[in-house]
Amino acid sequence: MALFNDLAPDPAPSRRGRGWLGWGLLGFALAALIIIAMLPAPYVIERPGPVFDTLGDVEIDGEDVPMIQIPVEETYPTQGSLDMLTVNVSGSPSRPPSWFDIATAYVDPSKAILPMDLVYPPGTSLEDSNEQGRIDMENSQKEAIAAALTHLDYDFPSTLTVLDTATDSPADGVLEADDIITTVNGETPADVTELRALIAENGLDSAARVGIIRDGQAQTLSITPVMSDEAEPQPVVGIIVGSDFEFPFTVTIQLENVGGPSAGMMFALGIIDKLTEGPLTGGENIAGTGTITSTGEVGPIGGIVQKMWGAENAGADWFLAPSANCGEVDGHVPADLRVFSVETLDDALTALEAISSGEGLDELPTCSAP
Structure with missing residues (x-):
C-alpha cells in the first residue's frame, strides 16, 4: 500500500501549471489594455477654461490693466463681478487624446467628448481654427460695444x-x-x-x-x-x-489668447456697467455667456455645460444663459448655481436688476423643463 502511494501521480504540479497560465493570460490582457488605452482617439475633450471678470483687470505684457477701458468718457465705480467663461479643448488632429483620456473624461460631468471632425473639420488645421477664433473674438468685441452704446442711445x-x-x-x-x-x-x-x-x-x-x-x-x-x-x-x-x-468714442477690450464670439453679452454688460451710475450687480458674483448682435439679440454658444461648471468653480452664484441653449442646460446645472434664460441684452439687464435688488427673481425665465 505504501508503494502504491509512492507511485501515484501528484496533482499539485498540474494545478500550479494552470495557475501560471492564468496569471500569464491576465498579464497579457492587462498589457493589451494598457496599449489600447494609450492609442490616439478620434475625439477631443471640452473642459472648463479660465474665467475672466469683465469688470476687473487682466494681465497684459506682465502688467494688470482693466479689461474694458473707456479713456475719454466718464465712467463709474463697479462692484461684484460679471464673469465671462471659456472652454479649453484638449486634443487636435496633430495631438489627439488617448482612449484613457476619453475614458476618464466620460465619467466627469464637467467635461464633454466630441468627434474630432466636428471641432476640426477635415482640411482645417489648428492654426486655421485659432485664426477663425481670433476673428470671431474681434467681431464679438465690436458688436458688444455697438450693442452697449445702442442701448445707451448713441448713434453711429x-x-x-x-x-x-x-x-x-x-x-x-x-x-x-x-x-x-x-x-x-x-x-x-x-x-x-x-x-x-x-x-x-x-x-x-x-x-x-x-x-x-x-x-x-x-x-x-x-x-x-x-x-x-x-x-x-x-x-x-x-x-x-x-x-x-x-463709434462716438473709444472703447477698448483687452484679452489675450481667447477666441470665439461667446463673450459678447458679458462684454456689453461690462461696458454698460462702467458707463452708468450705480453698480449693475449689487455686489453679486454673476457669470454668463452668449453671442451678441449690435442690436442686442443674445445667441447660442458651444460648451455651455462646461461654462456653467467653470462659473461655479469661480464662485459665481448666478448664471445668464442664452435661451437657445436651454435644451443643453436643463438637467446639467451645478448644484450651487442658479441659471436664468435670456434672449436679449434687455433681458440680461432685467435679470441683473432682479439679482441686485433681490426682488422679482422667481418671475425671471429659467431653463428648467415645464
Whole structure:
C-alpha cells in the first residue's frame, strides 16, 4: 500500500501549471489594455477654461490693466463681478487624446467628448481654427460695444467688409476682399451675426441675393449657400467678414489668447456697467455667456455645460444663459448655481436688476423643463 502511494501521480504540479497560465493570460490582457488605452482617439475633450471678470483687470505684457477701458468718457465705480467663461479643448488632429483620456473624461460631468471632425473639420488645421477664433473674438468685441452704446442711445454708422473667401466655396470667385456687403435678399444686416442669420435663413435650395459695393459701385450677386461642416452646421457661403463701426468714442477690450464670439453679452454688460451710475450687480458674483448682435439679440454658444461648471468653480452664484441653449442646460446645472434664460441684452439687464435688488427673481425665465 505504501508503494502504491509512492507511485501515484501528484496533482499539485498540474494545478500550479494552470495557475501560471492564468496569471500569464491576465498579464497579457492587462498589457493589451494598457496599449489600447494609450492609442490616439478620434475625439477631443471640452473642459472648463479660465474665467475672466469683465469688470476687473487682466494681465497684459506682465502688467494688470482693466479689461474694458473707456479713456475719454466718464465712467463709474463697479462692484461684484460679471464673469465671462471659456472652454479649453484638449486634443487636435496633430495631438489627439488617448482612449484613457476619453475614458476618464466620460465619467466627469464637467467635461464633454466630441468627434474630432466636428471641432476640426477635415482640411482645417489648428492654426486655421485659432485664426477663425481670433476673428470671431474681434467681431464679438465690436458688436458688444455697438450693442452697449445702442442701448445707451448713441448713434453711429456701420459697415460689413469681406476679408477673404474660402477656396472652392460658393463665394470663391464671386465676392472679393474689400467688398462691402449691404444687403442679403433685400435685408440690411447690422453686423456679422445678423449676416450669418440671413444667409442661414435663405437655406440651401435657392441663391441668396447679396448686395455689395465694390470700388464705389453698387451691384447684386447671386450666391447659393452650402451646409457648413462645423460643430453646429448651418448654411454658409464661405466668407470671412469684418464689422466696422464708427463709434462716438473709444472703447477698448483687452484679452489675450481667447477666441470665439461667446463673450459678447458679458462684454456689453461690462461696458454698460462702467458707463452708468450705480453698480449693475449689487455686489453679486454673476457669470454668463452668449453671442451678441449690435442690436442686442443674445445667441447660442458651444460648451455651455462646461461654462456653467467653470462659473461655479469661480464662485459665481448666478448664471445668464442664452435661451437657445436651454435644451443643453436643463438637467446639467451645478448644484450651487442658479441659471436664468435670456434672449436679449434687455433681458440680461432685467435679470441683473432682479439679482441686485433681490426682488422679482422667481418671475425671471429659467431653463428648467415645464
